Amino acid sequence: MSKPEGKGREGGRGGNSRMDCGSQTGSIPDSPRSSHLAIDIGGSLIKLVYCSRGSGESAADENCCSSTESAKISNGINFHSLRGGRLHFQTFETSKVADCIEFIRSKKTDFGGGWHLEGSKEKNVIKATGGGAYKFADLFKEQLDIVLDKQDEMDCLVAGANFLLKAVHHEAFTYRDGVKDFVQINDKDLFPYLLVNIGSGVSMIKVDGIGKFERVSGTSVGGGTFLGLGKLLTQCKSFDELLELSHKGNNRVVDMLVGDIYGGNDYNKIGLASTNIASSFGKAISEDKELHEYQPEDISRSLLRMISNNIGQISYLNALRYGLKRIFFGGFFICGHAYTMDTISVAVHYWSKGEAEALFLRHEGFLGALAFAWVLWLVALASTPKYRPHMSILI
Ligand SMILES: Nc1ncnc2c1ncn2[C@@H]1O[C@H](COP(=O)(O)OP(=O)(O)O)[C@@H](O)[C@H]1O
Numbered sequence: 001m002s003k004p005e006g007k008g009r010e011g012g013r014g015g016n017s018r019m020d021c022g023s024q025t026g027s028i029p030d031s032p033r034s035s036h037l038a039i040d041i042g043g044s045l046i047k048l049v050y051c052s053r054g055s056g057e058s059a060a061d062e063n064c065c066s067s068t069e070s071a072k073i074s075n076g077i078n079f080h081s082l083r084g085g086r087l088h089f090q091t092f093e094t095s096k097v098a099d100c101i102e103f104i105r106s107k108k109t110d111f112g113g114g115w116h117l118e119g120s121k122e123k124n125v126i127k128a129t130g131g132g133a134y135k136f137a138d139l140f141k142e143q144l145d146i147v148l149d150k151q152d153e154m155d156c157l158v159a160g161a162n163f164l165l166k167a168v169h170h171e172a173f174t175y176r177d178g179v180k181d182f183v184q185i186n187d188k189d190l191f192p193y194l195l196v197n198i199g200s201g202v203s204m205i206k207v208d209g210i211g212k213f214e215r216v217s218g219t220s221v222g223g224g225t226f227l228g229l230g231k232l233l234t235q236c237k238s239f240d241e242l243l244e245l246s247h248k249g250n251n252r253v254v255d256m257l258v259g260d261i262y263g264g265n266d267y268n269k270i271g272l273a274s275t276n277i278a279s280s281f282g283k284a285i286s287e288d289k290e291l292h293e294y295q296p297e298d299i300s301r302s303l304l305r306m307i308s309n310n311i312g313q314i315s316y317l318n319a320l321r322y323g324l325k326r327i328f329f330g331g332f333f334i335c336g337h338a339y340t341m342d343t344i345s346v347a348v349h350y351w352s353k354g355e356a357e358a359l360f361l362r363h364e365g366f367l368g369a370l371a372f373a374w375v376l377w378l379v380a381l382a383s384t385p386k387y388r389p390h391m392s393i394l395i
């Protein structure tokens with residue numbers, strides 16, 4: 001599967017700072033009216049989810065996401081009960097929080113009316129998760145007179161994943177050798193599972209039920225590491241640029257293979273083929289080459305593979321630790337990228353000897369923000385009584 005075309009990149013006031021993962025970024029519609037917003041402010045990206053009222057079936061509504069893929073994503077959710085409203089997704093780089101604030105300011109009158117927090121004196125309150133809900137609380141108050149109603153990040157990740165897996169058709173899929181297979185999860189057979197969120201860093205959470213979970217592990221080698229190291233090593237300026245480079249690269253130029261150590265032979269006794277990577281970036285030890293003598297494409301490819309493989313392996317070890325067969329991967333690092341998903345899948349398959357499998361989520365990067373989706377829907381639907389009967393699916 002190739003990376004979706006980023007038609008959605010042009011939409012919205014936050015367009016300049018938005019991530020360029022076209023599959024996730026929807027443009028901001030002028031119509032229907034927007035209302036009700038939730039925010040997840042992570043180490044790398046700010047994720048906004050907001051709900052607009054209006055017919056989910058109209059052609060105008062279809063245009064609310066300028067990328068085809070985004071439209072499909074929204075439809076996935078729309079399909080389930082929300083015929084009176086629609087969810088929209090928007091991202092900004094966290095380092096450009098000012099753009100996000102400007103965007104919210106530009107929509108503030110549209111968002112009005114649904115922000116009052118029950119039992120609170122404050123008028124403008126939005127649900128917020130991620131570390132930035134703490135870091136930027138004062139900034140939001142000063143600039144927008146908005147109070148961030150802070151919600152725990154792990155609670156939100158799990159709530160978002162459970163919501164998606166229970167309420168959204170065609171949410172989870174396997175990915176092997178370029179083939180995406182949607183898996184319909186039986187509602188009664190969802191738990192337990194391991195949720196691996198690959199954001200700036202990585203959290204691994206054993207989920208036993210609705211609101212029942214434990215963060216069992218994590219690693220600081222995650223999406224931030226890929227982007228940070230990648231920028232340093234290749235001079236790339238953006239995540240998309242780095243991913244693009246990786247398409248054209250050959251990791252074997254940089255990685256030390258088993259065959260490099262064993263004179264072209266396999267190491268059969270411990271099951272290693274000559275083509276297996278023995279040491280990521282290991283070729284750089286012995287070759288008397290400067291950084292600029294390596295192709296950035298090869299470095300990017302090797303880095304992506306190293307990080308994805310490592311996360312796949314640690315995830316499986318944690319699944320093994322708790323006897324979990326299913327591992328769901330989320331977080332914006334994945335970004336629907338074929339090589340990333342393939343590498344993670346292969347790692348899980350390889351280390352589990354085919355016993356466990358990696359599953360990916362279509363709304364991978366929005367788990368935290370989507371924890372509030374049902375709240376957004378309920379608020380939006382409250383003014384649309386004829387849709388109330390559909391709401392039970394969300395609870
Ligand atoms: N446009 C982008 N800008 C920055 N990072 C991106 C972008 N698209 C994808 N990423 C990747 O996603 C990671 C952030 O994932 P995310 O789930 O949003 O985590 P966080 O909550 O820590 O921001 C980045 O570290 C990077 O690897």
Ligand SMILES: CC(C)(COP(=O)(O)O)[C@@H](O)C(=O)NCCC(=O)O
Pocket residue numbers: 041042043044130131153198199200201202203217218219220
């Ligand atoms: C601290 C975090 C929960 C923050 O979440 P993020 O913004 O990376 O999505 C995450 O970066 C993390 O789990 N890091 C790994 C820390 C560790 O377990 O060593």
